[in-house]
Amino acid sequence: MESAEDWLVESLRLYQDFHAFDLPGATRVLEWIGDKGVFVAGYEKLKKNEILHLTLPPRLSVKENQGLFPERDFKVCHGGFSDRSIFDLKHVPDTRLLVTSGLPGCYLQVWQIAEDSDVIEAVRTIAVHEKEGSLWPRIAIFSSVAPGVLHGARLSGLKVVDLESQKVTYTSGVSDSEELSSLQVLDADTFAFCCTSGRLGLVDTRQKWAPAENVSPSPGAGGGRWCAEVRGQGPGPSIASLCSDGLLCLLDPRDLCHPVRSVRCPVSTPSPDPELLRVTWAPGLDSCLAISGFDGTVQVYDVTSLDGMEGHVEPLFTHRGHVFLDDHGTGAAPLVTTHTWHPRKPRTLLSAASDASVHVWDWVDLRVSR
Amino acid sequence: MPEIRVTPLGAGQDVGRSCILVSIGGKNVMLDCGMHMGYNDDRRFPDFSYITRNGRLTDFLDCVIISHFHLDHCGALPYFSEMVGYDGPIYMTHPTQAICPILLEDYRKIAVDKKGEANFFTSQMIKDCMKKVVAVRLHQTVQVDEELQIKAYYAGHVLGAAMFQIKVGSESVVYTGDYNMTPDRHLGAAWIDKCRPNLLITESTYATTIRDSKRCRERDFLKKVHETVERGGKVLIPVFALGRAQELCILLETFWERMNLKAPIYFSTGLTEKANHYYKLFITWTNQKIRKTFVQRNMFEFKHIKAFDRAFADNPGPMVVFATPGMLHAGQSLQIFRKWAGNEKNMVIMPGYCVQGTVGHKILSGQRKLEMEGRQVLEIRMQVEYMSFSAHADAKGIMQLVGQAEPESVLLVHGEAKKMEFLKQKIEQEFRVSCYMPANGETVTLPTSPSIPVGISLGLLKREMAQGLLPDAKKPRLLHGTLIMKDSALKELGLAEHQLRFTCRVHLHDSRKEQETAARVYSHLKSLLKDHCVQHLPDGSVTVESILIQAAAHSEDPGTKVLLVSWTYQDEELGSYLTSLLKKGLPPAPSGGS
Numbered sequence: 001m002e003s004a005e006d007w008l009v010e011s012l013r014l015y016q017d018f019h020a021f022d023l024p025g026a027t028r029v030l031e032w033i034g035d036k037g038v039f040v041a042g043y044e045k046l047k048k049n050e051i052l053h054l055t056l057p058p059r060l061s062v063k064e065n066q067g068l069f070p071e072r073d074f075k076v077c078h079g080g081f082s083d084r085s086i087f088d089l090k091h092v093p094d095t096r097l098l099v100t101s102g103l104p105g106c107y108l109q110v111w112q113i114a115e116d117s118d119v120i121e122a123v124r125t126i127a128v129h130e131k132e133g134s135l136w137p138r139i140a141i142f143s144s145v146a147p148g149v150l151h152g153a154r155l156s157g158l159k160v161v162d163l164e165s166q167k168v169t170y171t172s173g174v175s176d177s178e179e180l181s182s183l184q185v186l187d188a189d190t191f192a193f194c195c196t197s198g199r200l201g202l203v204d205t206r207q208k209w210a211p212a213e214n215v216s217p218s219p220g221a222g223g224g225r226w227c228a229e230v231r232g233q234g235p236g237p238s239i240a241s242l243c244s245d246g247l248l249c250l251l252d253p254r255d256l257c258h259p260v261r262s263v264r265c266p267v268s269t270p271s272p273d274p275e276l277l278r279v280t281w282a283p284g285l286d287s288c289l290a291i292s293g294f295d296g297t298v299q300v301y302d303v304t305s306l307d308g309m310e311g312h313v314e315p316l317f318t319h320r321g322h323v324f325l326d327d328h329g330t331g332a333a334p335l336v337t338t339h340t341w342h343p344r345k346p347r348t349l350l351s352a353a354s355d356a357s358v359h360v361w362d363w364v365d366l367r368v369s370r
Numbered sequence: 371m372p373e374i375r376v377t378p379l380g381a382g383q384d385v386g387r388s389c390i391l392v393s394i395g396g397k398n399v400m401l402d403c404g405m406h407m408g409y410n411d412d413r414r415f416p417d418f419s420y421i422t423r424n425g426r427l428t429d430f431l432d433c434v435i436i437s438h439f440h441l442d443h444c445g446a447l448p449y450f451s452e453m454v455g456y457d458g459p460i461y462m463t464h465p466t467q468a469i470c471p472i473l474l475e476d477y478r479k480i481a482v483d484k485k486g487e488a489n490f491f492t493s494q495m496i497k498d499c500m501k502k503v504v505a506v507r508l509h510q511t512v513q514v515d516e517e518l519q520i521k522a523y524y525a526g527h528v529l530g531a532a533m534f535q536i537k538v539g540s541e542s543v544v545y546t547g548d549y550n551m552t553p554d555r556h557l558g559a560a561w562i563d564k565c566r567p568n569l570l571i572t573e574s575t576y577a578t579t580i581r582d583s584k585r586c587r588e589r590d591f592l593k594k595v596h597e598t599v600e601r602g603g604k605v606l607i608p609v610f611a612l613g614r615a616q617e618l619c620i621l622l623e624t625f626w627e628r629m630n631l632k633a634p635i636y637f638s639t640g641l642t643e644k645a646n647h648y649y650k651l652f653i654t655w656t657n658q659k660i661r662k663t664f665v666q667r668n669m670f671e672f673k674h675i676k677a678f679d680r681a682f683a684d685n686p687g688p689m690v691v692f693a694t695p696g697m698l699h700a701g702q703s704l705q706i707f708r709k710w711a712g713n714e715k716n717m718v719i720m721p722g723y724c725v726q727g728t729v730g731h732k733i734l735s736g737q738r739k740l741e742m743e744g745r746q747v748l749e750i751r752m753q754v755e756y757m758s759f760s761a762h763a764d765a766k767g768i769m770q771l772v773g774q775a776e777p778e779s780v781l782l783v784h785g786e787a788k789k790m791e792f793l794k795q796k797i798e799q800e801f802r803v804s805c806y807m808p809a810n811g812e813t814v815t816l817p818t819s820p821s822i823p824v825g826i827s828l829g830l831l832k833r834e835m836a837q838g839l840l841p842d843a844k845k846p847r848l849l850h851g852t853l854i855m856k857d858s859a860l861k862e863l864g865l866a867e868h869q870l871r872f873t874c875r876v877h878l879h880d881s882r883k884e885q886e887t888a889a890r891v892y893s894h895l896k897s898l899l900k901d902h903c904v905q906h907l908p909d910g911s912v913t914v915e916s917i918l919i920q921a922a923a924h925s926e927d928p929g930t931k932v933l934l935v936s937w938t939y940q941d942e943e944l945g946s947y948l949t950s951l952l953k954k955g956l957p958p959a960p961s962g963g964s
Contacts (some may be wrong), residue, residue, distance in 0.1 A: 008585055009628055013591050048799065054580065068734060070758035072582035072590070076765060079792035081799070116572040117791045118578070230607065325585065 007324035014146045014317075017348070017362040020325055021059065021074055024050055024357040028276065029089040030340040036061050037077060038340075038350065041086035041100065049086060050102070051120050053078040053113065060345070060360065074358075078113050080120030087136050092163065092261065093143040099163075100140050101127070106132050108139065108151060110163070126161055128153070130325065140183040142189060150191055152180055158193070160205065181227045181277075188324040192239075194228035200241060201254055202230075225274035231281040231287075236303065237261070240281065240289050242275070244274035248291065252304055263306050263313045267294040276337050284346030286315065292336040296323040298351045317363045323355040372820050372863055374543060374569055375805075378783045379416035388443045390571065390783060395454060395820070396536030396861040397445065397518045401545045402432045405445025405477075405883070407725055410487070413447045418454050420811065433514050436462040437547025438531035439469040441477055441725070449472060450538045451502060461512065463522055464505045465530025465655050471500050477725060482701055487728045508532065525549035526560045527761060529655060535565055540821045542567040544775055550761035551770045552584060556615045560763075562775050568818050570777035574785035574807070576762040577793050587759065591618065592625050594717060594755055599633045599688040601928040603715030603752075608703040610696030614721060614759055619675055622690065626674045636678035638642035638693035638702050678702075683709050696721070699728035716752035721759050733804065765793060772801055779816055781806045822863070824853070870939035870952035876952045877924070880931045885910050887931045888921040890956050895919075898951070902944075917945055919952075 001278035011018055036056055042049030055077050059069035086102040090315035098111040098120070108126040128137050128151060135153040142148040142160060149168055152158035158172035158180075178195045185191045186202070191210075193201050201213030228241035230253075236251040237260040246269045249259040271277060273324055277293035282300075292298040308315055322334050334355040342348035348362045375393040387406035392399045399419075406414040421430060434456065436444045447470070450456055462470070474496045491499075506512050517539065522532040533546045539568055544567040549560035553730045598605050609615040613639075680689055683706050693703035698720075708728065710716045724730030732740055733754050740748045763771065772780055780797055782790060789806045792920055794805040806814045830851050837909050841847060860867055880887045892906040895914060905913045912919040917937040924930040933952055937945030 002583070005624075008589050009592075009625070011589060012596060018586055018589060020586050022582050022583070022766065023580065024769075050796075057582070065736060067594075067753060067755040068736060072587060072757040072758075073576075073764065074580040074582075076578045076580060076792070079796070081795070114791075117788045119795070200600050325583070 001163070003142065004324050007320065009320075013364070014366075015361050015363055017060070017360070018321070019060075019072055019360040020321065021358045021360075023052070023352075023356045023358055026337060026354050027352045027358070028087055028337045030338050030350050030358075031091055032340065032343055033090050033091050033348065035343040039091060039098065040352065041089050043081065043085040043087060043102065045085055048352040049082045049084070051077055051080045051082055051086065051089070051098070051111065053120065056360065059344075060348070064260065069209075070342055076118075077215055078118045078120050080111060080122070082109070082122070084109070084169075085242070088139050090139050090141045090149075092147045093142050095147065095241055097123075097147075097163065099149050101137050103134065104135050106135070106137065108137065108149065108155065118370055126151075126159070126166060128159075135179065138180050138183040140185045142185055142191075144188060150183055150185060152183070154179055155193070155195065158183075172203075172209050174209050181225065181275075182229070184230055185219065186230060192230045194226060194241060195226045195337075198224075198226035198241065198243065200228055200239065200251070202253055202256075212220070212253065212256060214251075223270070224270070224345065225277065227277045227279060229281055230277050232283060234281075234286050236287060238281075240279045240303075240355050242277055242279040242291055244277055245269050246294070248279070248301070250306075260308055265291060265299065265313060267291075267299070267314070269294065272335060280339065280341060282341050282346065283343055284341070284352065290339055290341070290349060292339045292351065296320070296334045296336055296340045296353060299337055300349075316365070319349070319351060319361055319363065320354070320359065321359045322357055372541075372818050374541060374730060374816045374818055375780055375813055376543075376569070376571060376808065376816075377420070378808055378810050379418070379420055383496070387414070387416055387446075388437075388547070388573070388784070389446070390544055391421060392536065392545075392571075394536060394543055395517060395541050396841055397432045397514075397536075397538050398430055399518075399536055400431055401534070402437055402443040402547065403434060403447045403450050404440075404442040407442060407445070408722070410485070410726070411672060415449055417811065418450060427454065428458050431456065432518055432522070433458055434460045435520065435536070435545070436470070436536050437525070437529050437534065437545070438463075439466050439473055440528065440548065441473060443547060443775070444470050445474070445477060445759065446493045448491040451499040452471040457502065459514065460499075460503045461506055461520060461534075462503060463530045463532050463655075464507070466532075467500070467503050467505045467530075469495050469530060476695065476699075480697075480727050504628070504724075506532075512762060515713040520691075523562045524558065524560060526551070526557045528612045529557070532855040533560060533562060535562075535567065541818050543569045543571060544777065546572040546763075546771065547571070548573055548762055548766075549771070550763050551767035552581070552761060554795075555620065556614075557761075559813050560771065562771065564776050566776045566778070568777070569779045569781055570772060571781045571783060571815055572768055572771065574765070574782035574790060574793070577768055577782060577785055578789060579764045580766070580908055581761075584761075587757070588621055591719070591757060592621065594719060594757075595622065595690060596625075596629075596631075598715070598717040598753070599631065599690065601715055602688050602689060603713070603717060604710050605690040605716070606703065606706050607690065607692050607721065608694065608696045608698050608707075609720070609721060610694060611690050618673060618721075619692065621675050623672050631674075633688040633690065634682075635672075635675045635688040635690040636682060636692070637672075637675055638678040638691060642785060646763055673797035680705065697724040697728040699730065699732075704729060708742070711752050712752070713752045714751040715757060718752055718832050719755045719757055721757055732783075742840055764855060765796075768793075769797070769800065772803075774795060776801075776804060779804045779806065781808070781814060783808070819964065820863075826851075848930050855857075866894060871936055872939070872945060873934055873946070874949045876935060878933060878952075878956060879929060880932045880956070881929045882931075884921040884923055884931060887933075887956075888912055890920075891919060891921065891933065891952070895948075895951075914948060915941065915944060917941055917948060919948070 016278040027040035028043050029041045030038055038054050059066050083099040084102045086226050088101045096113040100109045106128045110124050110348040111120050112123045113120050132153050136153040137153045140150045147163045148160045150160045155176045155178045159168050160170035161167050181196045182194045190204050200306040201211035203211040211229050215263045220245040224243040224245040226243050231238040237252045241249045246265045248263050248265050248268045250261040252260050271294045279291045287304045288302055290300045298319040300317040301314045326334050331367050336353050339351040350360050352358045377391045379389040388402040388404040389403040393530045448782050481490050504520050508522050519537045521535045525531040525533045536543045551559050553559040559750050593603050698704050700706055722792050734756050738750045797805045808814045888910045892912045896904045902914050920934045924932050
């Protein structure tokens with residue numbers, strides 16, 4: 001394909017490193033284990049899906065003599081089979097356990113990575129008492145000596161379950177049935193939630209339900225679906241929320257009702273599948289975030305360069321690999337299903353698309369003269 | 371019990387020494403005969419003593435098959451055939467036959483000259499070994515003997531690489547060697563028909579990987595070359611395989627054109643000389659499509675790529691040079707390397723595995739100081755890049771091939787069983803086949819149910835039909851008869867041969883003792899049957915060829931003797947004749963006897 005060749009030549013300038021892989025099945029999950037491995041999982045209906053633990057090519061991990069490592073391939077370290085579609089997967093830190101959520105059926109599956117072989121086996125389920133047709137519970141892990149799984153499809157169903165004893169250690173106790181779009185554990189006692197309506201909250205599990213939150217949804221809600229992410233550390237507003245109509249808001253946790261900045265991103269709207277919306281903060285760069293879920297691209301923004309108004313914004317970088325390297329040529333262009341930043345390498349991201357491709361790319365900051 | 375037995379040879383779990391023994395339908399075939407490149411002693415060779423501790427390999431093995439010219443598949447061949455001893459046929463494709471001896475000789479030179487090894491195979495041994503080679507064409511059914519046939523299929527991977535089907539009667543095994551399912555620019559992808567073998571044997575070294583796309587590898591190559599040339603540096607690319615070199619040349623040429631780059635690209639003379647030779651091999655090997663898009667153009671009709679002159683190496687400014695040999699162990703590539711190694715702006719791109727002892731191997735191990743001849747120390751400041759261009763089948767590729775061939779069972783060699791449990795489950799679930807993963811030296815036995823064609827005599831069929839009911843296509847009918855089997859079928863089924871003997875009694879009037887009757891029979895037959903071997907044995911019995919005649923007294927009538935004439939089914943004709951002869955009676959005894 002001519003345009004693929006053109007794009008590849010362009011890519012010499014745009015990327016330091018670029019790898020492209022074809023998974024056996026598309027994934028909506030990219031979950032890190034350490035900084036050398038990721039989990040992916042299939043989400044097809046009516047078919048056996050695979051959960052794979054992949055190690056990144058060694059050349060991405062070494063600092064020196066990178067040139068002496070010819071291997072550019074992912075290695076399948078462990079694999080398992082799931083009868084259900086998997087929409088979310090979390091690794092329980094410092095253990096060999098995974099928790100997944102999907103459909104059909106509203107329950108969480110716990111998996112164990114075998115020690116002496118390469119198999120990932122289902123070990124038990126965690127019941128979720130909400131009976132929901134097409135909603136699946138979001139999950140986040142409280143990692144500690146006794147890890148707990150935070151889960152829920154709606155605010156009313158939010159619970160923390162002890163992984164070992166299966167006892168419920170926390171429940172939101174509210175009757176509010178707003179649908180959740182994301183959950184994020186912030187520290188040993190607090191977590192953040194984001195509802196599909198755009199309602200955000202920070203919850204302290206030591207207290208009865210009294211989250212710091214925005215009472216009314218952010219402007220521009222009009223039927224759009226929201227997701228959000230809280231940044232670990234760094235200066236400036238630490239919460240980013242994204243709407244399926246392209247609105248990106250930056251918020252300070254001390255005043256969730258008034259976004260510090262709101263901009264409209266140049267994306268094709270509405271997003272064909274708002275459930276795939278994702279916004280992530282770069283762990284290694286002070287003020288960068290990435291968004292995906294509108295089309296076959298991932299866009300990187302520098303938040304300090306965004307205007308205060310809903311003005312004209314341009315991404316710092318756009319990854320178009322999934323669009324140009326689409327070999328399948330049949331039907332719709334691929335849609336990016338998820339993306340994630342490399343924990344250590346500041347400008348390296350992984351992105352996955354609906355055509356089962358996974359890219360590992362290290363973009364060049366063109367503002368910096370080399 | 372009919373079965374197929376497979377044993378990967380060699381000690382330990384180490385990869386890198388392909389040699390597999392297959393027993394099928396009573397035939398024994400050795401698949402590949404590779405050298406382990408990591409060892410310097412006997413561990414580099416497969417353990418041939420396993421095959422047969424007594425007895426000659428030539429008698430035991432029906433043939434040897436070599437899948438392609440990589441040393442980990444053919445490196446031990448001269449050792450095996452000339453030093454251990456094997457005189458039977460060795461099958462391989464034409465390009466493999468052409469290239470193997472060159473690589474073996476190169477390797478021998480490095481081992482003996484550079485590393486000073488003793489007890490290595492000699493140049494003459496390589497030549498003698500190659501004399502035993504029978505070259506085969508793709509998709510050509512080759513009859514090794516009456517029962518054993520083999521057929522080669524296109525495997526991609528490198529020039530001349532093939533997958534082989536080995537067939538005895540209705541049982542077959544397919545061995546893949548190394549192959550790849552994603553096409554290269556110059557090689558294309560492996561292909562096999564729905565041959566439904568009992569067993570598919572495939573290498574699984576890369577079975578647990580998911581391969582980075584070819585485009586990204588090419589991109590990486592272009593990026594490295596471009597960056598070096600942009601900063602005024604020189605790029606050296608040592609190559610052996612012409613196909614690979616040409617592929618990279620086309621890549622660079624397209625890129626140079628698009629980016630309007632001016633730095634010169636050169637193709638060294640060593641390559642030029644071999645070019646025509648390989649070109650001819652190539653042209654008959656690749657398929658129509660590749661020939662059209664890739665091979666048709668003249669080797670050196672590149673706009674930007676010119677023939678190299680060694681004086682150019684000293685020219686200032688950036689350039690790219692393709693030179694032989696591929697491991698930097700001698701010749702032009704080493705010369706150029708020595709000139710350019712000291713400048714950090716320069717780069718050498720090693721496109722493949724380098725044998726221990728070569729400069730290529732040393733720099734790929736990270737060595738930055740090399741001792742050259744005359745104790746000169748060379749400091750390496752140039753950038754060293756190791757790029758892997760040859761394609762192997764990854765997990766996806768293996769699944770694709772299994773889907774194409776539709777075997778009853780799959781056997782994975784050269785992987786660690788514990789690290790392939792998931793793949794085993796995947797294959798078993800997806801294709802509903804059994805998947806085996808033997809360690810080196812471990813034998814896998816697959817029971818098979820071979821189908822053996824049976825001919826029925828028309829008379830037998832007619833007799834059955836005469837019994838009334840017409841044959842019903844859905845209902846089986848039981849026939850009674852005598853089944854006669856040839857040796858090979860017996861062997862396949864593991865049955866012992868039965869001997870059918872007929873015994874006939876002939877009564878004679880003779881009141882003499884049995885021994886005398888026997889003696890009369892002997893002299894009578896001796897005089898009549900001049901063309902046959904008639905003998906009188908010490909125990910009194912008479913033999914005509916293998917027919918036995920014994921005289922016994924009649925239990926009730928002392929005046930009658932009973933001749934027991936017995937013969938095997940094979941001697942039916944003679945036996946019947948003898949019987950009728952004897953029934954006519956014996957000539958009167960010469961008078962004067964007792």
